[in-house]
Amino acid sequence: xxxxxxxxxxxxxxxxxxxxxxxxxxxxxxxxxxxxxxxxxxxxxxxxxxxxxxxxxxxxxxxxxxxxxxxxxxxxxxxxxxxxxxxxxxxxxxxxxxxxxxxxxxxxxxxxxxxxxxxxxxxxxxxxxxxxxxxxxxxxxxxxxxxxxxxxxxxxxxxxxxxxxxxxxxxxxxxxxxxxxxxxxxxxxxxxxxxxxxxxxxxxxxxxxxxxxxxxxxxxxxxxxxxxxxxxxxxxxxxxxxxxxxxxxxxxxxxxxxxxxxxxxxxxxxxxxxxxxxxxxxxxxxxxxxxxxxxxxxxxxxxxxxxxxxxxxxxxxxxxxxxxxxxxxxxxxxxxxxxxxxxxxxxxxxxxxxxxxxxxxxxxxxxxxxxxxxxxxxxxxxxxxxxxxxxxxxxxxxxxxxxxxxxxxxxxxxxxxxxxxxxxxxxxxxxxxxxxxxxxxxxxxxxxxxxxxxxxxxxxxxxxxxxxxxxxxxxxxxxxxxxxxxxxxxxxxxxxxxxxxxxx
Amino acid sequence: xxxxxxxxxxxxxxxxxxxxxxxxxxxxxxxxxxxxxxxxxxxxxxxxxxxxxxxxxxxxxxxxxxxxxxxxxxxxxxxxxxxxxxxxxxxxxxxxxxxxxxxxxxxxxxxxxxxxxxxxxxxxxxxxxxxxxxxxxxxxxxxxxxxxxxxxxxxxxxxxxxxxxxxxxxxxxxxxxxxxxxxxxxxxxxxxxxxxxxxxxxxxxxxxxxxxxxxxxxxxxxxxxxxxxxxxxxxxxxxxxxxxxxxxxxxxxxxxxxxxxxxxxxxxxxxxxxxxxxxxxxxxxxxxxxxxxxxxxxxxxxxxxxxxxxxxxxxxxxxxxxxxxxxxxxxx
Numbered sequence: 080x081x082x083x084x085x086x087x088x089x090x091x092x093x094x095x096x097x098x099x100x101x102x103x104x105x106x107x108x109x110x111x112x113x114x115x116x117x118x119x120x121x122x123x124x125x126x127x128x129x130x131x132x133x134x135x136x137x138x139x140x141x142x143x144x145x146x147x148x149x150x151x152x153x154x155x156x157x158x159x160x161x162x163x164x165x166x167x168x169x170x171x172x173x174x175x176x177x178x179x180x181x182x183x184x185x186x187x188x189x190x191x192x193x194x195x196x197x198x199x200x201x202x203x204x205x206x207x208x209x210x211x212x213x214x215x216x217x218x219x220x221x222x223x224x225x226x227x228x229x230x231x232x233x234x235x236x237x238x239x240x241x242x243x244x245x246x247x248x249x250x251x252x253x254x255x256x257x258x259x260x261x262x263x264x265x266x267x268x269x270x271x272x273x274x275x276x277x278x279x280x281x282x283x284x285x286x287x288x289x290x291x292x293x294x295x296x297x298x299x300x301x302x303x304x305x306x307x308x309x310x311x312x313x314x315x316x317x318x319x320x321x322x323x324x325x326x327x328x329x330x331x332x333x334x335x336x337x338x339x340x341x342x343x344x345x346x347x348x349x350x351x352x353x354x355x356x357x358x359x360x361x362x363x364x365x366x367x368x369x370x371x372x373x374x375x376x377x378x379x380x381x382x383x384x385x386x387x388x389x390x391x392x393x394x395x396x397x398x399x400x401x402x403x404x405x406x407x408x409x410x411x412x413x414x415x416x417x418x419x420x421x422x423x424x425x426x427x428x429x430x431x432x433x434x435x436x437x438x439x440x441x442x443x444x445x446x447x448x449x450x451x452x453x454x455x456x457x458x459x460x461x462x463x464x465x466x467x468x469x470x471x472x473x474x475x476x477x478x479x480x481x482x483x484x485x486x487x488x489x490x491x492x493x494x495x496x497x498x499x500x501x502x503x504x505x506x507x508x509x510x511x512x513x514x515x516x517x518x519x520x521x522x523x524x525x526x527x528x529x530x531x532x533x534x535x536x537x538x539x540x541x542x543x544x545x546x547x548x549x550x551x552x553x554x555x556x557x558x559x560x561x562x563x564x565x566x567x568x569x570x571x572x573x574x575x576x577x578x579x580x581x582x583x
Numbered sequence: 584x585x586x587x588x589x590x591x592x593x594x595x596x597x598x599x600x601x602x603x604x605x606x607x608x609x610x611x612x613x614x615x616x617x618x619x620x621x622x623x624x625x626x627x628x629x630x631x632x633x634x635x636x637x638x639x640x641x642x643x644x645x646x647x648x649x650x651x652x653x654x655x656x657x658x659x660x661x662x663x664x665x666x667x668x669x670x671x672x673x674x675x676x677x678x679x680x681x682x683x684x685x686x687x688x689x690x691x692x693x694x695x696x697x698x699x700x701x702x703x704x705x706x707x708x709x710x711x712x713x714x715x716x717x718x719x720x721x722x723x724x725x726x727x728x729x730x731x732x733x734x735x736x737x738x739x740x741x742x743x744x745x746x747x748x749x750x751x752x753x754x755x756x757x758x759x760x761x762x763x764x765x766x767x768x769x770x771x772x773x774x775x776x777x778x779x780x781x782x783x784x785x786x787x788x789x790x791x792x793x794x795x796x797x798x799x800x801x802x803x804x805x806x807x808x809x810x811x812x813x814x815x816x817x818x819x820x821x822x823x824x825x826x827x828x829x830x831x832x833x834x835x836x837x838x839x840x841x842x843x844x845x846x847x848x849x850x851x852x853x854x855x856x857x858x859x860x861x862x863x864x865x866x867x868x869x870x871x872x873x874x875x876x877x878x879x880x881x882x883x884x885x886x887x888x889x890x891x892x893x894x895x896x897x898x899x900x901x902x903x904x905x906x907x908x909x910x911x912x913x914x915x
Binding site for chain 1: 782787791793794798801804862
């Protein structure tokens with residue numbers, strides 16, 4: 080038997096403008112659980128996509144059981160014994176468990192010249208495999224009647240039924256209850272004892288300790304190292320994940336903070352039990368308040384709730400000391416709050432409209448003549464003013480926004496909010512997908528804004544940006560505020576350890 | 584390569600107008616009477632009310648909706664107008680309204696306001712259903728189509744209505760500066776809608792909602808209110824068109840307006856209004872309606888039986904929307 084079930088060696092992958100993976104190694108022993116760890120954007124998903132043939136590697140080799148292998152696509156991966164249990168399951172809840180397990184590969188039988196689905200065989204087989212992972216579900220019941228954890232077990236049973244030798248579990252416990260996690264671990268141990276290998280992607284230290292044998296850490300698309308879990312401490316793991324040199328790509332930030340609290344959030348709870356709960360924080364005038372945490376920490380959700388895009392079950396939001404009741408974004412805008420959303424394409428730009436329309440859309444009421452007619456001259460003035468101030472590179476204000484680069488689109492969205500003259504600007508991942516030059520310009524704009532006495536909340540999943548720009552950092556984990564760090568105390572290690580504080 | 588792509592793009596954008604244009608020219612050559620002033624005038628008179636309907640539907644389309652109740656609302660408006668505007672001495676007067684006093688000429692205008700208000704109520708329901716209940720516009724307005732037809736049947740008991748007062752039919756036959764009233768009315772509607780679409784926040788919001796509804800909401804646009812305004816206004820335009828069509832025909836029945844919504848949608852897409860939302864101009868709608876009416880007239884001149892005309896119209900509707908969707912796919 081080969082020493083390793085799977086070997087990925089020296090894998091590199093570039094996308095236009097970024098090197099997503101640079102010489103990454105991953106070696107998984109048979110019958111072990113191998114934890115793959117790294118910050119958001121460290122390249123874990125990209126690596127797995129290369130493994131499954133969704134992305135083509137630029138360089139690198141894959142060996143399965145010592146045999147060099149090329150994997151063309153996910154289907155091919157499946158034939159070669161690799162299966163993935165996705166972070167976001169994509170089941171068909173209204174069909175039966177068995178049908179979900181055999182989707183696309185239904186057992187068939189012949190009735191004369193016609194082929195038809197052999198339901199009897201399918202259900203029997205499904206039942207057998209479910210028993211195999213100690214899940215006694217009726218394969219004929221609808222998948223939708225199961226809990227998320229149980230669906231995940233079904234997904235694993237499916238992988239096992241396809242003779243998978245290596246199963247990838249991508250943050251499998253992110254939406255499970257404690258009991259479900261226990262059940263999942265039982266299945267994982269059982270598979271292990273049968274020689275199945277698993278790659279386990281997770282941020283939760285306690286789980287890694289409990290279930291994983293080996294660990295590989297990645298950082299910024301590079302390979303940091305591999306250890307046996309027993310040989311490495313939690314602190315060391317955190318250090319290895321964040322241990323980068325902080326390069327000085329941020330404009331000098333002044334401290335323009337005053338004592339005035341412009342936004343106060345008290346004990347805010349989402350209507351969804353698994354989203355943010357009991358969150359409180361304060362934002363002061365002239366402050367850049369950073370929000371750190373892992374993907375899924377519910378930072379975006381709480382900001383969208385404050386802005387009226389999501390439901391709030393309880394808690395209070397105060398603007399300049401006055402409780403406000405924000406039901407829709409329009410209410411928030413009236414209270415002097417602006418919001419640059421994370422999903423620029425989905426909730427930011429109005430793609431088929433011009434730059435002028437995109438800039439003016441949320442402040443049109445300021446440019447009315449006789450309460451009816453828009454003064455296009457005034458609007459053009461506003462747009463030109465902003466195009467100049469934010470140095471938006473565009474041939475004309477009539478250009479469609481979708482033809483601009485990401486950085487310029489983002490500046491147009493910033494201009495839209497500046498036109499409203501808000502006191503508080505929430506910026507969710509303001510520099511995502513933007514090139515370095517434009518990033519710097521956006522940082523400069525942010526600093527100029529706080530200098531003028533506005534306040535900014537910035538959600539960022541990029542640690543250097545978070546530390547480089549914020550006067551103060553609030554860290555969230557799993558829907559809770561787990562820490563708050565004043566300027567100088569905020570280090571990568573401390574943010575990361577708060578961000579992985581799942582137990583509370 | 585790029586040359587080839589350009590051709591493809593050109594055909595997607597203007598293919599249907601080209602084909603229909605060729606058909607019109609062909610008809611003109613084969614049937615010289617097609618291009619007489621008289622015929623063109625009659626086509627133009629058909630364009631006026633159809634344009635009013637189509638411009639109403641265009642607002643719904645631009646916000647990624649649609650309004651399938653348009654035709655039936657036209658019918659209802661025509662029927663209600665007809666029953667309220669019969670000659671006092673007409674023998675076959677409508678049962679419910681036969682004791683109505685013989686009001687002076689202002690009554691014609693009052694009736695127009697009445698039918699517009701009645702249809703506005705149905706438009707309001709459409710708007711509420713689409714925005715507050717989040718029912719897809721296609722289904723919601725299809726339901727309304729049936730309801731309005733039912734109401735029209737109940738009201739008229741399916742009897743044809745005729746014997747209109749002269750001052751009502753004069754709306755269609757009369758003219759000002761040698762140009763028929765119908766033109767003036769369509770012109771005013773067109774200018775008003777152009778102003779609304781281009782010069783007011785409402786218009787900007789409409790395009791924004793069609794372009795990206797969520798982004799519009801985040802930008803503080805009251806999406807629900809905008810949609811309600813659009814559906815109400817559209818319904819009022821259908822009422823106006825129904826009122827005019829009744830006057831033009833000199834009589835009406837429950838079948839008035841049947842299928843006009845699809846013709847309007849087709850005319851809009853031919854004229855560059857995208858069913859994917861966010862794109863469309865009033866001038867484009869006008870062009871679309873003219874092209875569609877020319878097609879209908881050309882088919883008549885070529886002696887195509889009415890039954891076959893339906894088949895051709897159906898094909899044109901599907902092709903025009905299929906081409907429109909191509910534009911969208913190409914953009915991605």
